[in-house]
Amino acid sequence: MVSIIIGVVAFVLGVGGTFFVFRVLNKKALMEAEAEAELLKKNKMIEAKEKFIALKAEHEQQVQQRNSKVQEREVKLQQREMQINQRQGELQRKMNELDVLRETHEQQLTVCEAKRKELDHLSRQAHEQLETISGLSAEQAKERLIEALKEEAKTEAMSYVNDIMEEAKMTANKEAKKIVVQSIQRVATETAIENSVTVFHIESDEIKGRIIGREGRNIRALEAATGVEIIVDDTPEAIVLSAFDPVRREIARLSLHQLVTDGRIHPARIEEVVNKVRKQVEEEIIEIGKRTTIDLGIHGLHPELIRMVGKMKYRSSYGQNLLQHSREVANLCATMASELGLNPKKAKRAGLLHDIGKVPDDEPELPHAILGMRLAEKYKEKPDICNAIGAHHDEVEMETLIAPIVQVCDAISGARPGARREIVEAYIKRLNDLENLALSYPGVLKTYAIQAGRELRVIVGADKIDDKETELLSFDIAKKIQDEMTYPGQVKITVIRETRAVSYAK
Numbered sequence: 408m409v410s411i412i413i414g415v416v417a418f419v420l421g422v423g424g425t426f427f428v429f430r431v432l433n434k435k436a437l438m439e440a441e442a443e444a445e446l447l448k449k450n451k452m453i454e455a456k457e458k459f460i461a462l463k464a465e466h467e468q469q470v471q472q473r474n475s476k477v478q479e480r481e482v483k484l485q486q487r488e489m490q491i492n493q494r495q496g497e498l499q500r501k502m503n504e505l506d507v508l509r510e511t512h513e514q515q516l517t518v519c520e521a522k523r524k525e526l527d528h529l530s531r532q533a534h535e536q537l538e539t540i541s542g543l544s545a546e547q548a549k550e551r552l553i554e555a556l557k558e559e560a561k562t563e564a565m566s567y568v569n570d571i572m573e574e575a576k577m578t579a580n581k582e583a584k585k586i587v588v589q590s591i592q593r594v595a596t597e598t599a600i601e602n603s604v605t606v607f608h609i610e611s612d613e614i615k616g617r618i619i620g621r622e623g624r625n626i627r628a629l630e631a632a633t634g635v636e637i638i639v640d641d642t643p644e645a646i647v648l649s650a651f652d653p654v655r656r657e658i659a660r661l662s663l664h665q666l667v668t669d670g671r672i673h674p675a676r677i678e679e680v681v682n683k684v685r686k687q688v689e690e691e692i693i694e695i696g697k698r699t700t701i702d703l704g705i706h707g708l709h710p711e712l713i714r715m716v717g718k719m720k721y722r723s724s725y726g727q728n729l730l731q732h733s734r735e736v737a738n739l740c741a742t743m744a745s746e747l748g749l750n751p752k753k754a755k756r757a758g759l760l761h762d763i764g765k766v767p768d769d770e771p772e773l774p775h776a777i778l779g780m781r782l783a784e785k786y787k788e789k790p791d792i793c794n795a796i797g798a799h800h801d802e803v804e805m806e807t808l809i810a811p812i813v814q815v816c817d818a819i820s821g822a823r824p825g826a827r828r829e830i831v832e833a834y835i836k837r838l839n840d841l842e843n844l845a846l847s848y849p850g851v852l853k854t855y856a857i858q859a860g861r862e863l864r865v866i867v868g869a870d871k872i873d874d875k876e877t878e879l880l881s882f883d884i885a886k887k888i889q890d891e892m893t894y895p896g897q898v899k900i901t902v903i904r905e906t907r908a909v910s911y912a913k
Contacts, residue, residue: 605648605656607663615639617672618646618663628674632681633659653721654692658684692717699730703737705756709786716759718766729766732820733759739816740809749808757795757813760788764796776800840892845884845900850876862899863888869906877902 538544609615619626619639626637634655638647646663650656661684666672669680693710696717700708708716719730740758741751764779773781780797791807798810799817841863842854850871855864865884867877881902888898 605660607646607648607660609644609646609667611644614667615646618667620672620674624674625672625677628677629659629662629681632678633662635659653723654688654718657721658688661688692720695720695730699734699759703734703755703759704752705737705759709788712760712763712782712786712788715763715766715782719762722766727821729762733762735820736761736813736816739819740812743812743816744809747808747812749812753789753792754809754812756788757792757809758816760792761796761799761813761817774800774802776802837892837894841888841898844887844891848880848884850880860894860898862901865900865902867902867904869904872904874904877904 537548609618617625618629618637620628626639629635630637633650634652635648635650635658637659638649640647648656648659648663650659658681662677662681665680665684666677669676693714694717696713696715699716700706700713716730716733719733720728722729737755737758740754744751744754760779760783762775762779763782764773764775764777767778767782776797776799780793780803783793783796791809794803794806795810795813797803798805799814801814805811805814838856838860841856841860845851845854845863845865850867851865852868853866855866856862857864863884865880867880872880881900884902885898885900888894888900
């Protein structure tokens with residue numbers, strides 16, 4: 408619009424006018440521009456001042472915050488410096504104390520070194536004087552002192568060992584007695600029934616009434632004459648004779664046999680028969696004793712000892728006949744003594760008489776080995792024979808080589824398979840219990856009780872138990888059998904572990 412106006416004015420006024428107009432307009436525009444520039448300058452200055460004031464305030468705030476932090480750090484540094492100074496003081500004080508102690512210690516070391524040298528000198532002088540007085544060198548004196556100490560230590564050690572041995576013996580005897588009592592409790596009933604009862608068989612139950620007699624007179628007369636308890640119960644065709652003395656039971660059995668065979672049963676006849684049978688049994692006992700000594704080649708026995716040997720026929724030990732057992736022991740002793748170069752006749756004599764204390768006429772409260780030894784001494788047997796009889800169960804100390812031979816042969820005869828009789832049911836039960844006991848352990852496949860129950864074969868799985876575990880299993884089974892079962896002799900436990908490879912050629 409301005410250009411149009413300028414153009415119109417320039418056209419009207421011409422060139423000079425045009426120039427004038429341009430000057431006027433330029434001056435006005437310049438003034439407007441200067442005014443506008445001045446206004447902008449003022450505005451910019453105001454904005455710059457405002458920004459400067461804001462930046463200054465922000466800067467002062469930052470400076471103030473930094474100053475506060477610096478002051479805090481200065482306070483902390485001052486506190487730390489104070490602590491360091493205190494520690495330096497304490498350290499310096501301790502160093503001073505250590506210096507004093509070191510000096511004192513050095514002085515004490517010097518004094519000790521001087522005293523040590525003095526003591527060494529005095530010790531050398533004392534040694535020289537002692538060597539001069541005793542006539543022995545230091546090495547010789549040391550050797551004598553060591554020897555004396557050794558002797559003293561040996562004496563004390565032996566005393567200590569003896570005390571331990573005595574205590575062990577006392578404890579072992581106590582434990583052994585406890586085990587024996589427990590064993591007696593477990594097997595006493597069965598043993599009493601087996602060893603104190605004889606069954607007398609009769610043809611019919613009608614004879615029972617005749618044996619009992621009117622109002623029981625006959626049976627009472629029999630019991631009084633024989634000293635045996637006669638049990639007549641509902642058992643068919645059998646009468647039980649009960650007594651602990653086997654000779655009395657044999658007299659009662661033979662008397663009953665004669666009375667039943669004869670048919671005359673009354674009190675007077677009973678006494679007559681019993682007296683007659685008693686004499687016959689006594690004569691038979693003596694005859695058996697004489698025949699036994701003759702068979703074994705033993706001479707010079709006292710008649711009373713011969714009678715006791717014959718009496719052994721009617722005595723049993725764990726089901727083993729005592730006379731047969733004694734004959735076995737006598738023969739074994741003679742064989743073993745011959746092999747050892749000893750007197751076989753003495754050994755045979757001791758073997759025959761070793762259980763003589765089991766058949767005394769009276770019943771003293773003594774072990775049978777001690778009682779047998781006293782009987783042998785009473786009837787003038789030699790001391791080595793008496794000692795072998797008394798020592799075969801370790802009741803007295805062994806004094807001759809015959810004593811251990813008798814002890815070993817007694818064990819051999821008793822442990823011989825089949826020597827000691829068992830009831831068939833009890834025997835089978837014992838074998839079954841052995842096998843079942845081993846089967847209760849894990850890894851066991853099969854068990855076999857062989858050699859009359861004296862060996863147990865245990866077969867285990869090779870994939871379930873290794874070689875070390877087989878040894879432990881064998882030990883555990885043996886201990887359990889020993890703790891829980893009753894058996895004669897010993898039982899050998901063999902654990903078998905094997906691996907088999909099988910293939911077929913077709």
